[in-house]
Amino acid sequence: MAVKTESRSVTIATADGSCDAFVAHPAGDGPHPAVLFYMDAIGLRPVLEDMARELASHGYYVLVPNLFYRSGPAPVVEVTDLSTPERRAEFFGKVMPLVHALTPDLALRDAESYLGFLAAQDQVGSGPVGLTGYCMGGVLSLRTAARFPDRVAAAASFHGGHLATEAPDSPHRSAGDVRAELYFGHASEDDSMNAEHISRLETALDAAGVTYRSEVYPDTVHGFTMSDTAAYSEAGLARHWEALLDLFARTLKQA
Template sequence: MIFAVTVPAMPTKNLHIPTPDGTADAFAAFPDGGGRHPGVLLYTDAFGMRPVIEEMAGELAGHGYYVLVPHIYYRHGPAPAVDLPEHIGEAERPAVIAQLMPLVEAHTAERVLRDAEAYLGFLTTQPEVGAGPVGVIGYCMGAALAMRTATAHPGQVAAVAGFHPGFLVTDAPDSPHRDIPKLTAHVHVGLAEGDLSPEGIGELNQALDAAGVGYTTEIYPDTVHGFTMADTDAFSPAGLQRHWDRLLPLLDGALANG
């Protein structure tokens, strides 16, 4: 078992990524001491960029990665997309989700793919990023964005991970899982109990089998949707630790880190 430990604060940058539709503000964390490191593109959950995401990016950077976190709602203005409470509890959640849903619904597959090309192009040209393949990870709706990115860019993405995924397996003709047979990346999907039906998990695994890639799909015990996010009532310390226990070996193996 690999335990994530508290690491010193990593260097960070606030960035702006040119895209076909404008400019996305972004955040990056990377190891101290110079050098070049494997790149990781991190897609947020529906709540977007905020301190807990920056902390998670810093934690991952402490393990040897350059982590780029774009503001996925940049078309609607700079981050934060909506005013968020410090803690998103069950009382606050409905009002926050009501504000965010129009932005989520406007983030079509076409927009995701245009952004993904811009994000990967930006990530791979940063002076702190090595020349090898990259990893893409996502949380909640970000898991679907990560999968779309990996399936559209199989030559660049060597590892993809999604945690408590949303919109990953749907009935829509352009559901992300329908393009999974194009994957070449190693995959981990960490599910909360109830994130996908048994039929949905079966469809996901069937698509991954068709891709012929190494993968794991796992239901994390005693978790609910959003379990990695420490600023929500869904947070599970054990679930977050299991997430690190799965994510770090995936990235280390696929990206030849350290």
């Protein structure tokens, strides 16, 4: 049953500065299981804050950091109308350099700070955390689960791209380090995560003995959970919530 929530902006000290972030959690005292929510490439914005509040209403303390904080507070790139190809091309022309600048080493160094922030909160239980990530955040969800296996019990990726490439540092190559239960919700039309990539990911997970579910959402494109974009699928978002809440309910135990 959904509960009343509270939310606010916070600042997290990292090795490279101060990261602005958004927090949502059930009203009143905890403790509650913690969730680190990794944004998509569009950035920290109202739609993600609404999603964090929704997740918090089911009993979780949710942290959504601005992953691009090194370039300034959110919105680092002002989000305008993304409904036309021309506007999308202009926007992503500004955003993609930020995505590429966030190397795996930097992202995982930040992840340690985010996990440390969560552990220090009075309303957060002492048990392991959950992760959920969207688009580029899906990649970071898998990487973080592999880097911090003792601290992550569950990790989800929705329309995550480039999870299983031929690159030496492709996320799927770290499957052997994962102890968390994983969930992948793939778009049916996504050049960054097509059927070949999905097969490569699942082969690596199977070989590593990881517990996971990997599902393709029909009639969806990359970004389908985001209601402020043309990629949005109402059915896809609803199915995402069902899968995510099921994963966390089974794996995140209140301390």
